Amino acid sequence: MKLATTLSGQTVQNRVREVGINPDHWYPLGWSKQFKTGQVKAVTVWQQPMAVYRDDSGQLYALEDACPHKGVELHKGKVSGRHLLCPYHGWEFNGDGECVNIPYFPPDSKLPCAKARSYPVREQYGIVWVFPGNPELAHLCNPPEVPEYGNEDWLMVPITGHFQAHFSIANENAMDVFHGFLHEELQGWFDPVLLDLKQDEDSVCASYQVSYKGQMAKFLGLTDSADEVTTRTISVRYRYPHYYSTLEGVSSIHLMRLPVGPTETRSFALFFLKVRLPDWILDSLKTPLTLFIEKVLFQRFLNQDIGMMESEQRNYSANPQRRYVEVNPAIIALQRTIVAQYDRVLAASDEEDSHSGSLTDRDSSRAGKD
DSSP states (O other): OBOOOOOOOEEOOGGGGTOOOOOSSOEEEEEGGGSOBTOEEEEEETTEEEEEEEOTTSOEEEEESSOTTTOOOGGGSEEETTEEEOTTTOOEEOTTSBEEEOTTSOTTOOOOOOBOOEEOEEEETTEEEEOOSOGGGGGGOOSOOOTTTTOTTSEEEEEEEEESSOHHHHHHHHHOGGGGGGGGGGTOOEEEEEEEEEEOSSEEEEEEEEEEOSHHHHHTTSOSOTTOOEEEEEEEEEETTEEEEEETTTEEEEEEEEEEETTEEEEEEEEEEOOOSOHHHHHHHHHHHHHIIIIIIIHHHHHHHHHHHHHHHHHHHHOTTOOOEEOOHHHHHHHHHHHHHHHHHHHHHHHHHHHHHHHHHHHHHHHHHO
16 A cells, blocks of 8 residues: 655554564574574573574574473573483473483383473574464465575675664664664765655555765765765665665665564664675675674664664653654554554454353353253
């Protein structure tokens, strides 16, 4: 559905700062290289602690981070072959979370029915992904497509973000191209104009016209002269719960969002840039150039954004009743999408509770007749 691009004041739904996630999507846990063979790593996806381990064969598994025996955190355990051992009593669990051995049980003894919840997990684009929702739905969707991945025409730069803010605040920052004012000392963009806006049930797509000038614009290949002002179009697409943005074939970024809790969010982004250098030169400069773009260029922009997002969260937490005004219709559309996804989860939960209640009432009625 095409939406109006007129800037006008609208009251923000404060509820967007309180909603949880729709768990029936793939969420990033971290870079694949961070999950070492034979090691366990603690991660959290929207208040769900998980113990993720890579077995001796390199296969990844994700279990609820609580032993079904005493509730001890399983991420403090150790990997043995293909299994994870609880650090307290050495109970041994397979990748499905089933207890397969208790070291002090006599041989051939029947094991108790003890199982930790397991989560579908996969690796793609150098990222480890988990599906925290209904595991039966995991095969019906995939992580977002990254067509630039592995394409030698693009220089890929991985970027990690960590924010003490609700994921809606972080998402609005990515959609809000009007905050170029924040980055003016870094030669960011200026004079933004919202050109086009569309929304459907799961996504928001916005196109902005922006201007660039300076050495940064020249380095990124946006202009031939640092003194020249050039105008470009940025397209931003939010398909719940992740982002894709492109700048006229010059660069693109895939932003994968991990909501950790009500006031904590992580992100794992893949930034792609077309570098105008001969291949033989680029091959020798790829590693230092990647580090330069990540640490010197991107990190400075990101640090400024983090400061604003965390400031926004602090003031909201101090006074959740304060009312706010938004003028960017793309942000309002984004908020609607985030709230609608969570309402979908609540509706499904209510339906399940209603069904369970009906069965209980029916069983009780039958018991009374018997």
